Amino acid sequence: MSILNYLLSSIFGFSLLWVPALHAAIVIIFGFRLISVRRPVGVAIAWFLIVVLFPLVGIALYILIGERPVGRKLTRKIIRMEREYSLISETMRQRYLQDRDQLPLEGRALSLLAESNNGSPVIAGNKIELHTNSLEILQHFIDEINQAKHTLHLEFYIWALGGDADRVCEALITAAKRGVACKILLDSLGSKIWFKSIWPARFKSVGIEITEALPIQIGRFQFRRADLRLHRKIFVVDNAIVWTGSMNMVDPRTFKQDSGVGEWVDAMVRIEGPVASQFELTFAFDWSVDNPKINHFNTLAPAPMPLEGKVLAQEFSSGPVYRDDVLYQVLLSAIMDAREELTITTPYFGPDDGLMQALMAAAGRGVIVTLIVPKLNDSKLVAWSSRSLYADLMQAGVRIAEFHGGLLHTKSLLIDRRIAIFGSVNFDQRSLRLNFEISLIVYNEAFCATLEKLIESYLALSDRVDPTAWGKRPRWRVLLENAAHLTSPLL
Structure with missing residues (x-):
């Protein structure tokens, strides 16, 4: 830095000694901002690391997508x-x-939870x-x-x-x-x-x-x-x-x-x-x-x-301003309440640690947990990030099926064949935290039976992910998927 500073001072007449001080000031101010809004720890650390490594780009990204204001x-x-x-x-x-x-x-x-908060x-x-x-x-x-x-x-x-x-x-x-x-x-x-x-x-x-x-x-x-x-x-x-x-x-x-x-x-x-x-x-x-x-x-x-x-x-409606986080609580409660079967269809799968633990806990207590996602996805980043979670889910007993009949866009949650949550909600951070979403919760076994037949038709056009074969995939794919998953807290 001293040689570069000397050359720039000789040629252009200015010094770079102010750059480290400015960088440190940006990081400190940004750190206070993260503390003041109390973001989830993983999200806060991810943003802090980005700003430390790329201060100008990181600040610009944070202004664009870092928080949830609508103005x-x-x-x-x-x-x-x-x-x-x-x-x-x-x-x-x-x-x-x-x-x-x-x-x-x-x-x-x-x-009662879905009805809460107006x-x-x-x-x-x-x-x-x-x-x-x-x-x-x-x-x-x-x-x-x-x-x-x-x-x-x-x-x-x-x-x-x-x-x-x-x-x-x-x-x-x-x-x-x-x-x-x-x-x-x-x-x-x-x-x-x-x-x-x-x-x-x-x-x-x-x-x-x-x-x-x-x-x-x-x-x-x-x-x-x-x-x-x-x-x-x-x-x-x-x-x-x-x-x-x-x-x-x-x-x-x-x-x-x-x-x-x-x-x-x-x-x-x-x-x-x-x-x-x-x-x-x-x-x-x-x-x-x-x-x-x-x-x-x-x-x-x-x-x-x-x-x-x-x-x-x-x-059941939800959004980032009013009824904030009720959707997350409802999905978490639905998973925890399941006693026999739990089937999820979603095109975009990106749960946080809390929902991951709930899914694995459900499988661990004997619930038949099935996740159906598209084999091909229009978002490569989402697909790679989702697959980074497969190993942990399958090790806990969750069954994963990849639909090959097109881009499966249906969003549903079927609980014990008695309750269904059906609508616009993806099982990802965008739907849970950022979007204004709408769902219908149905408490009716006949409707759930109809939805189950639809799910069975999806499974007939799906490939079951084999845990043993999945564990043998190339190392570069594991690294790619894990790297993609690092971006999930920022979405």
């Missing part, structure tokens, strides 16, 4: 609206209080159908739109161009022309290509309202984390019928065909009955939060809806 202005709006929302949600909890008595014993604790109550009297063919689901969307009489509310992470997704757009335009009030809420990043297409202008020309959720604004990264996303999938028809699940508004024949993973494999549920009003209320809240023209949540509590079936179910 001061939006946070104040969410907090204000949540107070207004709580008055309505409390009315619904009181309205359906007696339905809690119908919960099976093994589901009561989970339901959540939705469990509601009886629903009809829930599982749909597993994406093209048929898109056609059902079109049919629902064509039959709608009053309102159509759609909230998705991705709306892709091409194929039958465009037919859905045309159906919405036709519905708007005959007087149906249509509202479209899409994530800014997930649907960025759609927002740049002809469809927004065409929608607005016929009176369809569009709101862009969590827009990415250059110059505001220091106030708002850029990768907090609206990951929900909600389609509400006339406040009476709801579709939700893992599927974005995409045609699998045209969506991401260049990624080399095959067609995306999804599932959705169609809901009729009183629980549908909870999804309508969540949509109304999200719409009010993300629409800059709305300052208060003035929506009335949905009117009581007729009973359509016998299924006991509960809407």
